[in-house]
Amino acid sequence: xxxxxxxxxxxxxxxxxxxxxxxxxxxxxxxxxxxxxxxxxxxxxxxxxxxxxxxxxxxxxxxxxxxxxxxxxxxxxxxxxxxxxxxxxxxxxxxxxxxxxxxxxxxxxxxxxxxxxxxxxxxxxxxxxxxxxxxxxxxxxxxxxxxxxxxxxxxxxxxxxxxxxxxxxxxxxxxxxxxxxxxxxxxxxxxxxxxxxxxxxxxxxxxxxxxxxxxxxxxxxxxxxxxxxxxxxxxxxxxxxxxxxxxxxxxxxxxxxxxxxxxxxxxxxxxxxxxxxxxxxxxxxxxxxxxxxxxxxxxxxxxxxxxxxxxxxxxxxxxxxxxxxxxxxxxxxxxxxxxxxxxxxxxxxxxxxxxxxxxxxxxxxxxxxxxxxxxxxxxxx
Amino acid sequence: xxxxxxxxxxxxxxxxxxxxxxxxxxxxxxxxxxxxxxxxxxxxxxxxxxxxxxxxxxxxxxxxxxxxxxxxxxxxxxxxxxxxxxxxxxxxxxxxxxxxxxxxxxxxxxxxxxxxxxxxxxxxxxxxxxxxxxxxxxxxxxxxxxxxxxxxxxxxxxxxxxxx
Numbered sequence: 176x177x178x179x180x181x182x183x184x185x186x187x188x189x190x191x192x193x194x195x196x197x198x199x200x201x202x203x204x205x206x207x208x209x210x211x212x213x214x215x216x217x218x219x220x221x222x223x224x225x226x227x228x229x230x231x232x233x234x235x236x237x238x239x240x241x242x243x244x245x246x247x248x249x250x251x252x253x254x255x256x257x258x259x260x261x262x263x264x265x266x267x268x269x270x271x272x273x274x275x276x277x278x279x280x281x282x283x284x285x286x287x288x289x290x291x292x293x294x295x296x297x298x299x300x301x302x303x304x305x306x307x308x309x310x311x312x313x314x315x316x317x318x319x320x321x322x323x324x325x326x327x328x329x330x331x332x333x334x335x336x337x338x339x340x341x342x343x344x345x346x347x348x349x350x351x352x353x354x355x356x357x358x359x360x361x362x363x364x365x366x367x368x369x370x371x372x373x374x375x376x377x378x379x380x381x382x383x384x385x386x387x388x389x390x391x392x393x394x395x396x397x398x399x400x401x402x403x404x405x406x407x408x409x410x411x412x413x414x415x416x417x418x419x420x421x422x423x424x425x426x427x428x429x430x431x432x433x434x435x436x437x438x439x440x441x442x443x444x445x446x447x448x449x450x451x452x453x454x455x456x457x458x459x460x461x462x463x464x465x466x467x468x469x470x471x472x473x474x475x476x477x478x479x480x481x482x483x484x485x486x487x488x489x490x491x492x493x494x495x496x497x498x499x500x501x502x503x504x505x506x507x508x509x510x511x512x513x514x515x516x517x518x519x520x521x522x523x524x525x526x527x528x529x530x531x532x533x534x535x536x537x538x539x540x541x542x543x544x545x546x547x548x549x550x551x552x553x554x555x556x
Numbered sequence: 557x558x559x560x561x562x563x564x565x566x567x568x569x570x571x572x573x574x575x576x577x578x579x580x581x582x583x584x585x586x587x588x589x590x591x592x593x594x595x596x597x598x599x600x601x602x603x604x605x606x607x608x609x610x611x612x613x614x615x616x617x618x619x620x621x622x623x624x625x626x627x628x629x630x631x632x633x634x635x636x637x638x639x640x641x642x643x644x645x646x647x648x649x650x651x652x653x654x655x656x657x658x659x660x661x662x663x664x665x666x667x668x669x670x671x672x673x674x675x676x677x678x679x680x681x682x683x684x685x686x687x688x689x690x691x692x693x694x695x696x697x698x699x700x701x702x703x704x705x706x707x708x709x710x711x712x713x714x715x716x717x718x719x720x
Binding site: 195200205207209298348473474477518520541545 | 562566570577579580581582583713715716717718719720
């Protein structure tokens, strides 16, 4: 008897960046612009709340849906900040990171054989999660000339009309693209015409630079057909706490909770205490971190411009997504890593829609960023 | 749109940023940054540029000794705080001097090559000033943070070098 991976596991190829990661691990003196997580530490008040919860021995499970106190805070925050009023008892589920929420949504709200339209380039988990749920994936590739925004054109030409679910992430990982309310209205109309539900990953909602974030769930007729995902990893720099949440109509959240209660039971208790404090008192830090990212963003964009590398001006998240100066982005990224010790991620790691590009994270301090850009410049020479 | 205040924030963060570095991080051109810095210097808003040194990490026998000194003073009709401050601030050993509220009047920072030198400076030069009624000297034993910068091992980043 040996262990053979199940068919649905075999169907999912290893992460496109794994080989790259292994290479990077073996090397010294590398500067990584491959990190999709903040270089800041979680705000002290949130960490202190986590410590205090442990000191008081608060180490048991919480309610499956998450501590009520936290759900109330989330409800208040989402209503005030993003105009998303949700009922803390029935419409919010606290998960172990937004990633868990997305996986739950695929498994709880789609049947094997259902078609899931994935807007690409996309966060690396959507396609594997859809596959694990037995769904079929429809690629919806966005284009550099549209600034990687989702348009009706793209939806129509990709065959998304036949899909049951549309999943996207705006502000986007890996491109940094954002969508305005007007642009989302086109998408909303399409989804209503063709009866698609939307999984809107809004984990970067509070990391925007040019305009405030708009959620598609705020548009007429969309609240009832949308699940919104958010969490504490990006804006609050709390990646290791593994805490996120999903918001949607009661029947959807109930279905997701059905799986959550048998797999995760409840999100980490310590992290929930930290999250309450984060929402209560850590907005100053979020603003400070956002303004630092904005400065780094401007810096990186201007360096690319000086190098003659085409890069559209991303307005959210902490990624630049320049065109790769070589035809093969994987080859370029590997050579850059081996010759100059700079890690960037080839766009293909985020699906075919990312080919010909590189993802460059500026969630790295400015001194390293400067050095990395200089090394890239000399590599190109 | 960036404000000139951002240029000050950046200089405070790292005075060695070049004008190009600052321009790249703001909406100002290189020329505008250079002009703003010149204005700040001329107006006395930017008073100088110094390195933040972790003396504890310097492997040398010429150790710098620093102390903070609490000073109490007694004023009379002819002398105010400004007069006393002017007199004390002139000593090169004094690295900072502030008038503070609370149990004492001035907060003084002194630097020297040895404890002996610092002690002598306090007893010979500061204590004898007629308006000074009391000095309490605290030698700095270890510095964990200076001018907003934390000292110690910063190499604790174990984030995935490449991550989703």
